[in-house]
Amino acid sequence: xxxxxxxxxxxxxxxxxxxxxxxxxxxxxxxxxxxxxxxxxxxxxxxxxxxxxxxxxxxxxxxxxxxxxxxxxxxxxxxxxxxxxxxxxxxxxxxxxxxxxxxxxxxxxxxxxxxxxxxxxxxxxxxxxxxxxxxxxxxxxxxxxxxxxxxxxxxxxxxxxxxxxxxxxxxxxx
Amino acid sequence: xxxxxxxxxxxxxxxxxxxxxxxxxxxxxxxxxxxxxxxxxxxxxxxxxxxxxxxxxxxxxxxxxxxxxxxxxxxxxxxxxxxxxxxxxxxxxxxxxxxxxxxxxxxxxxxxxxxxxxxxxxxxxxxxxxxxxxxxxxxxxxxxxxxxxxxxxxxxxxxxxxxxxxxxxxxxxxxxxxxxxxxxxxxxxxxxxxxxxxxxxxxxxxxxxxxxxxxxxxxxxxxxxxxxxxxxxxxxxxxxxxxxxxxxxxxxxxxxxxxxxxxxxxxxxxxxxxxxxxxxxxxxxxxxxxxxxxxxxxxxxxxxxxxxxxxxxxxxxxxxxxxxxxxxxxxxxxxxxxxxxxxxxxxxxxxxxxxxxxxxxxxxxxxxxxxxxxxxxxxxxxxxxxxxxxxxxxxxxxxxxxxxxxxxxxxxxxxxxxxxxxxxxxxxxxxxxxxxxxxxxxxxxxxxxxxxxxxxxxxxxxxxxxxxxxxxxxxxxxxxxxxxxxxxxxxxxx
Amino acid sequence: xxxxxxxxxxxxxxxxxxxxxxxxxxxxxxxxxxxxxxxxxxxxxxxxxxxxxxxxxxxxxxxxxxxxxxxxxxxxxxxxxxxxxxxxxxxxxxxxxxxxxxxxxxxxxxxxxxxxxxxxxxxxxxxxxxxxxxxxxxxxxxxxxxxxxxxxxxxxxxxxxxxxxxxxxxxxxxxxxxxxxxxxxxxxxx
Numbered sequence: 128x129x130x131x132x133x134x135x136x137x138x139x140x141x142x143x144x145x146x147x148x149x150x151x152x153x154x155x156x157x158x159x160x161x162x163x164x165x166x167x168x169x170x171x172x173x174x175x176x177x178x179x180x181x182x183x184x185x186x187x188x189x190x191x192x193x194x195x196x197x198x199x200x201x202x203x204x205x206x207x208x209x210x211x212x213x214x215x216x217x218x219x220x221x222x223x224x225x226x227x228x229x230x231x232x233x234x235x236x237x238x239x240x241x242x243x244x245x246x247x248x249x250x251x252x253x254x255x256x257x258x259x260x261x262x263x264x265x266x267x268x269x270x271x272x273x274x275x276x277x278x279x280x281x282x283x284x285x286x287x288x289x290x291x292x293x294x295x296x297x298x299x300x301x
Numbered sequence: 302x303x304x305x306x307x308x309x310x311x312x313x314x315x316x317x318x319x320x321x322x323x324x325x326x327x328x329x330x331x332x333x334x335x336x337x338x339x340x341x342x343x344x345x346x347x348x349x350x351x352x353x354x355x356x357x358x359x360x361x362x363x364x365x366x367x368x369x370x371x372x373x374x375x376x377x378x379x380x381x382x383x384x385x386x387x388x389x390x391x392x393x394x395x396x397x398x399x400x401x402x403x404x405x406x407x408x409x410x411x412x413x414x415x416x417x418x419x420x421x422x423x424x425x426x427x428x429x430x431x432x433x434x435x436x437x438x439x440x441x442x443x444x445x446x447x448x449x450x451x452x453x454x455x456x457x458x459x460x461x462x463x464x465x466x467x468x469x470x471x472x473x474x475x476x477x478x479x480x481x482x483x484x485x486x487x488x489x490x491x492x493x494x495x496x497x498x499x500x501x502x503x504x505x506x507x508x509x510x511x512x513x514x515x516x517x518x519x520x521x522x523x524x525x526x527x528x529x530x531x532x533x534x535x536x537x538x539x540x541x542x543x544x545x546x547x548x549x550x551x552x553x554x555x556x557x558x559x560x561x562x563x564x565x566x567x568x569x570x571x572x573x574x575x576x577x578x579x580x581x582x583x584x585x586x587x588x589x590x591x592x593x594x595x596x597x598x599x600x601x602x603x604x605x606x607x608x609x610x611x612x613x614x615x616x617x618x619x620x621x622x623x624x625x626x627x628x629x630x631x632x633x634x635x636x637x638x639x640x641x642x643x644x645x646x647x648x649x650x651x652x653x654x655x656x657x658x659x660x661x662x663x664x665x666x667x668x669x670x671x672x673x674x675x676x677x678x679x680x681x682x683x684x685x686x687x688x689x690x691x692x693x694x695x696x697x698x699x700x701x702x703x704x705x706x707x708x709x710x711x712x713x714x715x716x717x718x719x720x721x722x723x724x725x726x727x728x729x730x731x732x733x734x735x736x737x738x739x740x741x742x743x744x745x746x747x748x749x750x751x752x753x754x755x756x757x758x759x760x761x762x763x764x765x766x767x768x769x770x771x772x773x774x775x776x777x778x779x780x781x782x783x784x785x786x787x788x789x790x791x792x793x794x795x
Numbered sequence: 796x797x798x799x800x801x802x803x804x805x806x807x808x809x810x811x812x813x814x815x816x817x818x819x820x821x822x823x824x825x826x827x828x829x830x831x832x833x834x835x836x837x838x839x840x841x842x843x844x845x846x847x848x849x850x851x852x853x854x855x856x857x858x859x860x861x862x863x864x865x866x867x868x869x870x871x872x873x874x875x876x877x878x879x880x881x882x883x884x885x886x887x888x889x890x891x892x893x894x895x896x897x898x899x900x901x902x903x904x905x906x907x908x909x910x911x912x913x914x915x916x917x918x919x920x921x922x923x924x925x926x927x928x929x930x931x932x933x934x935x936x937x938x939x940x941x942x943x944x945x946x947x948x949x950x951x952x953x954x955x956x957x958x959x960x961x962x963x964x965x966x967x968x969x970x971x972x973x974x975x976x977x978x979x980x981x982x983x984x985x
Binding site for chain 2: 170171172173201202203204205206208247248249250264265267288289290292293294295296297298300
Binding site: 130131134135138139142143145146149150153154215 | 831853857858861862863865866869870873874877880881884885887888
């Protein structure tokens, strides 16, 4: 019995020492190459819609599995798909919300320029005293303009259907 | 089975062409209002040049094209612009699109047309530009601007100009009647296009179920050399460019390639006629021949219709509808667009207006696929529709692409032959739509990334500029202070 | 020739997965994508071969001389776990690419019953060192083969219209059962 315990202890000791030594000798930098890759994929607009402070924080959370691959609305389905491929996480398309876009109510806009200063993607154009306008192709729906607007004239809504965004539905069959 | 010189697959659907092909092309009584969508072509929306309330003449330019891939829009009749706003799109979605509403005054006063001299004397580029100005698009349904194709002659060597008169879709007889009645104009148009493209020969391909059109075109082309009228076997989809090229030249257009890569350019008979009108008489594309047919139409026939005429007017001119149609279609029954309502206008790409009865519709209840592979036999592109559907069904669109989804011409042969009534082509449309959406989303996220970086760079630049300005100001202030100090110290000295 | 027959016997006739029913968790868990199952098969093959050899050495130079055969399982687990860890460190240093494709599977393999089962069977059969190495390698090849076949089947299965009650894992189990029955056909080969 004692022999067995000693033998096992010795084996454990030898292996443990070997592992410790190997970990020291063969150590690689803490920099996770995956993290860098994911950071490059992120939109970089630091909009905070994922609930995390900035895109690099989101990338970190993704690598550690704290955030879902569908957490980034500006990246949309395209980004979610790339992330799920990279991280080997299954992608649940249903989790992705419909992208929202900002819209400015012409009647109430006073042209205060606050919203376009706040916009992280320069998606709002206008000048002092002129009605501002949202460029739909650059808007991420981050709602920063919503907070910045003193007149409460910015609203978020899904994009209006048009012939360019209309898609055939999946046929209903067995 | 090993006949590689001819296209594979294809189907023989019941033609239903007899009734409308028997009557000559009629004229549509001018409707009181014409509805003109600003986008009747492949590219971006045309830009309106008129205001509501303006009086316009027939043939006057109403909207100009912003890009190469768009086509301008002209007034189909004289009258007053009633409104520029939202009108019903001739589209399965039933959405509203931007358009111009023209209230006709019934006088049909033409604007001054620039009637060119002999077009054969002019440079091809000038002629191609004139076709672009006339707003001619592919009238076979592709609505691709014709001038873009004509300008290919300068870039590629075009050996054969293929005039597509095969008209393989059931019910439709517009090209058939056009070839019977206006054969000389078509031959002249084809010769003009040959001149523009510097093509070696012209082949006019007509399905062998149109003997009258074949005879008429043979007679009309007799005086000229290098025009061949070829009878091709009647089989759907013979009217598809790739299949027709394969049949006539024996060469297959490579996957995801264009017909120019095998030295051929295909134009529909209707387009050739429109080009003839534009180059000989300076007339823009403001009307087209439309087949009005289907089991619910009293007298199916072809009509010369001004663009923008409401569908209801077309059916009324053909004796009205005998009963409530089960389905309305713009175009043919195989590839046409299902319309949710009758309140839509005729557009440049509308080959037919069909009101189908219940008995003319396919069965809808689908059963599971049993892998009988009839769709594989029927596919004219040599694809495996059953595998493409299996991938599309589980939303694996990349997998479907691996099986050749991007080469699918959406002809619907597979759905037609499927014994389980699986709506294969609808699945492909769904899959292609989803892929488009993914691509659009990827493009947007790329753009957003660029915009974010640009903004960061701009902010950094502004910050640097502000700092530099501050530093300069401080330096200036220091410099101003220095002489003063100097003076004061001098003062102390003195 | 004997060794060749030996190898065929391990890979096909006495297949670890479908005849001994060892290593079923990765068979069900990591077989939905072909790429992943190839990586998993490769990683397991490496560990299984080395593990069997290392266990043989421990068995014949430590356990038997000291007469403590009853701690065999414990000792094997210690050795294999340590070895997998070591392997991970080495791979991470030498080839980050390989580490990315194998990395997440290596810790999984530590707890794989086939990896511990193969050395135990090898000891029971009184193999020589060469035989033990061959046995480990053959078993690993058999495992990888099944992983690849089964993931190919599952990729096709994902496209099939399966009745709702069978959709997902149930139909995968049915398929695995059918595959096992197929492999029974090799029974009379040797």
